[in-house]
Amino acid sequence: MSASVNLSTNRDDRRTLVVIFLRGAADGLTLVAPVADDNYHKFRPRLAVEKEDAVPLDGTFGLHPNLRALEAAWKEGDLAIMHGAGGESDTRSHFEAQDLMEHGGPVAGGWLGRFLRTRGPSQSPLAAVAISPTLPESLSGAPSAAAVESLRDFGITPGRKGARKEDFARELARLYATEKDALRTAADNTFEALKRIEAIDTNATPANGAVYDPKFPFGQGLRQLAQLIRADVGLDAASIDLGGWDTHFTQLTTIEPLMLQLASGLASFRRDLGPRMATTTVVVMTEFGRRVAENSAFGTDHGRGGAMFVMGGGVKGGRVLGGWPGLKPEMLEGPGDLPVWNNYRNVLAPVLTQHGADAGSLAQIFPDFALQPVGLYS
Amino acid sequence: MKTASRREFLITGASALALSGAIFQSVQGWLGQAGQYAGVGLQRLLDGPLTPPTAAQLDPVAHALNRWTFGPGPGDYARVAALGPDAFLEEQLAPEKIDDGLCERATARFTECWSEPLGEAYEEDAEYLPPVLRRTAILRAVYSQRQLFEVMCEFWSDHFNIDPGKGDCRYTKISDDQEVIRAHALGNFRDMLRASALSPAMLWYLDGRANVKRTPGEKPNENYARELMELHTLGVHGGYTQHDVMEVARCLTGWTILAKKNDGYSGNLLSPLKDRAKVVFRKEAHDNGAKQVLGQEIAAGLGEGDLERVIEIVAAHPSTAQFIATKLCVRFIADEPPPAAVDAVTRAFTESRGDIKTTLRTLFGTPEFHASTGAKFKRPFHFVVSALRATNAQTDADRGLLSYLEKMGQVPFRYPTPDGYPARAQHWHSTLLWRWKFAIALANNHIKGTHIERKEFTAALGGDAAVAATLLNRQPSAEERDALVKSGDDLALLLASPAFQHC
Numbered sequence: 086m087s088a089s090v091n092l093s094t095n096r097d098d099r100r101t102l103v104v105i106f107l108r109g110a111a112d113g114l115t116l117v118a119p120v121a122d123d124n125y126h127k128f129r130p131r132l133a134v135e136k137e138d139a140v141p142l143d144g145t146f147g148l149h150p151n152l153r154a155l156e157a158a159w160k161e162g163d164l165a166i167m168h169g170a171g172g173e174s175d176t177r178s179h180f181e182a183q184d185l186m187e188h189g190g191p192v193a194g195g196w197l198g199r200f201l202r203t204r205g206p207s208q209s210p211l212a213a214v215a216i217s218p219t220l221p222e223s224l225s226g227a228p229s230a231a232a233v234e235s236l237r238d239f240g241i242t243p244g245r246k247g248a249r250k251e252d253f254a255r256e257l258a259r260l261y262a263t264e265k266d267a268l269r270t271a272a273d274n275t276f277e278a279l280k281r282i283e284a285i286d287t288n289a290t291p292a293n294g295a296v297y298d299p300k301f302p303f304g305q306g307l308r309q310l311a312q313l314i315r316a317d318v319g320l321d322a323a324s325i326d327l328g329g330w331d332t333h334f335t336q337l338t339t340i341e342p343l344m345l346q347l348a349s350g351l352a353s354f355r356r357d358l359g360p361r362m363a364t365t366t367v368v369v370m371t372e373f374g375r376r377v378a379e380n381s382a383f384g385t386d387h388g389r390g391g392a393m394f395v396m397g398g399g400v401k402g403g404r405v406l407g408g409w410p411g412l413k414p415e416m417l418e419g420p421g422d423l424p425v426w427n428n429y430r431n432v433l434a435p436v437l438t439q440h441g442a443d444a445g446s447l448a449q450i451f452p453d454f455a456l457q458p459v460g461l462y463s
Numbered sequence: 464m465k466t467a468s469r470r471e472f473l474i475t476g477a478s479a480l481a482l483s484g485a486i487f488q489s490v491q492g493w494l495g496q497a498g499q500y501a502g503v504g505l506q507r508l509l510d511g512p513l514t515p516p517t518a519a520q521l522d523p524v525a526h527a528l529n530r531w532t533f534g535p536g537p538g539d540y541a542r543v544a545a546l547g548p549d550a551f552l553e554e555q556l557a558p559e560k561i562d563d564g565l566c567e568r569a570t571a572r573f574t575e576c577w578s579e580p581l582g583e584a585y586e587e588d589a590e591y592l593p594p595v596l597r598r599t600a601i602l603r604a605v606y607s608q609r610q611l612f613e614v615m616c617e618f619w620s621d622h623f624n625i626d627p628g629k630g631d632c633r634y635t636k637i638s639d640d641q642e643v644i645r646a647h648a649l650g651n652f653r654d655m656l657r658a659s660a661l662s663p664a665m666l667w668y669l670d671g672r673a674n675v676k677r678t679p680g681e682k683p684n685e686n687y688a689r690e691l692m693e694l695h696t697l698g699v700h701g702g703y704t705q706h707d708v709m710e711v712a713r714c715l716t717g718w719t720i721l722a723k724k725n726d727g728y729s730g731n732l733l734s735p736l737k738d739r740a741k742v743v744f745r746k747e748a749h750d751n752g753a754k755q756v757l758g759q760e761i762a763a764g765l766g767e768g769d770l771e772r773v774i775e776i777v778a779a780h781p782s783t784a785q786f787i788a789t790k791l792c793v794r795f796i797a798d799e800p801p802p803a804a805v806d807a808v809t810r811a812f813t814e815s816r817g818d819i820k821t822t823l824r825t826l827f828g829t830p831e832f833h834a835s836t837g838a839k840f841k842r843p844f845h846f847v848v849s850a851l852r853a854t855n856a857q858t859d860a861d862r863g864l865l866s867y868l869e870k871m872g873q874v875p876f877r878y879p880t881p882d883g884y885p886a887r888a889q890h891w892h893s894t895l896l897w898r899w900k901f902a903i904a905l906a907n908n909h910i911k912g913t914h915i916e917r918k919e920f921t922a923a924l925g926g927d928a929a930v931a932a933t934l935l936n937r938q939p940s941a942e943e944r945d946a947l948v949k950s951g952d953d954l955a956l957l958l959a960s961p962a963f964q965h966c
Contacts, residue, residue, distance in 0.1 A: 212893070219869075222628065225879060255949075259946055260943065260961055
């Protein structure tokens with residue numbers, strides 16, 4: 086089989102969507118702080134990001150200094166941010182909010198799984214990959230989706246003492262060579278995908294001088310995804326989680342190292358992929374944001390609106406999109422939460438369009454929802 | 464602890480369930496004595512003849528085992544060869560007479576979830592029940608002696624698919640599995656259809672609970688009405704119109720389930736826990752006018768009687784017989800089933816008024832069925848279960864095993880849309896990589912919670928050649944024999960081979 090064989094469903098346009106879920110409800114007001122808003126500092130006397138420490142974004146916002154690694158992507162217009170992002174669940178329950186958001190509404194199956202299904206039977210055994218111990222609900226219902234913890238999980242490694250990989254693969258190929266039609270094609274595709282996976286040197290130095298901090302597992306996961314993308318194995322969608330954002334208590338000691346992991350991982354990934362970032366989109370999302378006012382334990386409680394990031398894939402970034410109503414006490418919702426004015430579907434929909442979904446597919450991916458896509462690409 | 468042999472279990476029959484509670488507290492407890500138990504298992508194998516097939520091609524006995532079970536285990540071929548395929552079919556069509564002690568033990572730890580009143584399911588953690596449902600489905604498929612029954616349960620679970628991931632289906636799907644699918648899998652189609660229409664899980668999944676007509680201007684919810692005809696009975700080209708969908712929806716208005724929170728559909732019926740999800744008919748939310756469904760008049764004022772009329776009309780519609788017959792022929796004969804077989808099965812379904820056993824007997828008697836040996840590509844669930852059965856594996860059906868089904872895209876009860884997992888091979892071809900990896904992992908005991916006794920099993924069967932004939936259901940070809948030797952891992956190659964992907 087020739088190296089020009091394309092295992093990707095989207096043929097000549099090999100695009101990959103990487104979804105990062107920050108589990109536990111990340112505090113959008115620390116990640117992307119409205120440093121110029123006086124009310125922000127009144128609500129957060131001990132936890133607010135100070136203007137002089139922040140990485141300035143525009144007249145209103147600054148990134149927490151631990152996200153400084155994202156400054157280059159922002160300045161180069163490759164990173165867009167949405168505030169007040171979230172879903173319609175107002176139970177403030179992690180489980181319910183994640184469940185609804187990953188399903189894309191009160192429907193069965195995950196939104197990413199439905200997206201993949203609208204593309205028909207997959208050509209590649211590696212069309213959808215989650216770097217995680219279990220498959221996230223968002224990929225539920227995908228034609229096939231692999232949850233793996235390492236790229237090494239993909240290879241065909243004989244388990245029997247004395248057995249040699251090349252012997253087993255050769256004899257397997259020999260048996261499938263007598264098959265006909267679609268099964269033969271599927272076997273050929275699989276052997277080709279395996280060849281490309283095996284050609285990946287998992288210890289190779291990342292490209293373009295990118296460095297993934299070896300002590301951050303999240304970055305190591307992204308590093309493997311970058312290797313997979315570059316190997317052209319037909320990866321359409323990938324999912325990776327970064328958990329631990331439920332910061333009711335001494336928030337800063339928890340969230341600061343997490344932000345470092347997030348930013349350094351994303352920045353290294355972008356640098357590593359280089360020009361391939363033009364066809365790779367990274368979406369960062371969380372189930373909800375946190376209470377605007379800090380609590381007595383130097384933490385924040387469950388809120389509503391959070392922050393969402395879209396990086397790469399042709400996004401017109403360097404902007405906080407979808408508006409910002411300010412932190413006036415009278416516009417807060419319920420117990421004092423940032424409302425949701427950017428429904429997550431309105432951020433995901435234009436991304437999926439960029440990745441080949443048409444209007445008909447979007448109606449299947451997000452049923453019973455009147456989409457008002459955020460202008461990520463205009 | 465002294466463990467009763469499997470044979471003793473089979474003899475004690477009725478008391479097996481009691482024993483399962485007393486001795487085998489859980490599958491884990493059982494697996495905790497894996498070595499001891501495995502010895503018992505292999506003794507049973509040594510008891511009976513284990514002679515594998517001697518023919519070079521799949522013979523009628525091998526074919527019967529391939530299609531009426533999730534794949535034969537060691538000794539099954541010899542047993543069915545002695546019995547004859549016809550007698551085996553009759554045995555399988557009377558599952559209630561088959562002792563199933565092994566399966567009962569394997570699923571004992573989950574029995575409570577199947578026997579508790581529906582309302583009590585809501586006391587379970589939201590994430591607890593769907594895995595119970597999935598693991599039990601695997602354990603039953605692997606360990607039950609009532610194989611054709613389990614095969615049909617899988618078939619109907621796809622036909623009346625409900626994903627427990629939607630809303631309260633996570634609490635109510637187990638009851639649906641019990642009261643709809645398993646209660647009628649080999650019974651009468653019309654009864655199953657009626658049970659499904661009144662199943663709390665189905666009322667949730669397809670929004671029947673929200674199908675109300677409380678004010679003159681209110682529009683009924685058509686979701687279930689459409690799927691009832693498109694997927695459960697007539698089929699998409701079965702001859703119904705949008706008007707029929709709307710009329711069926713009108714007929715079914717008012718059927719809902721008791722909820723804890725009044726979300727506008729359950730009315731003020733705030734229920735005590737034990738009545739939660741109980742199905743009720745709300746007269747004031749029912750459209751009691753006259754209707755016309757598929758050309759038949761339904762008089763005004765029938766109230767809840769509308770449902771009976773609808774079920775009768777759609778179940779008896781000629782398109783329904785054709786649609787169900789086609790699906791059965793796809794499952795049991797070929798992805799593109801021969802029209803002659805579909806016609807014969809359609810007639811049997813019609814003449815028996817939806818008797819599933821009669822319909823299956825006819826299907827399995829067609830020349831097209833007999834001619835279709837090895838023509839079906841196993842779906843991933845079938846492949847995995849058949850591999851576990853063929854190797855006499857012990858499994859807890861937990862994460863280690865589920866993760867492979869996940870990679871192949873066929874975790875039981877995890878299909879999101881009401882059409883059920885695809886039946887035809889083309890949807891599953893891209894899963895080969897994970898089948899191969901599963902084959903290697905199973906053969907070499909690299910799956911957490913799953914264990915085979917490779918050495919003992921090979922010795923019991925009488926060597927590598929007998930293992931090959933047992934797994935392939937026929938003698939290996941010269942090329943296969945050569946490949947097995949050269950591969951360095953014959954068991955893994957057998958399980959990964961194209962022959963083992965087919966049935």
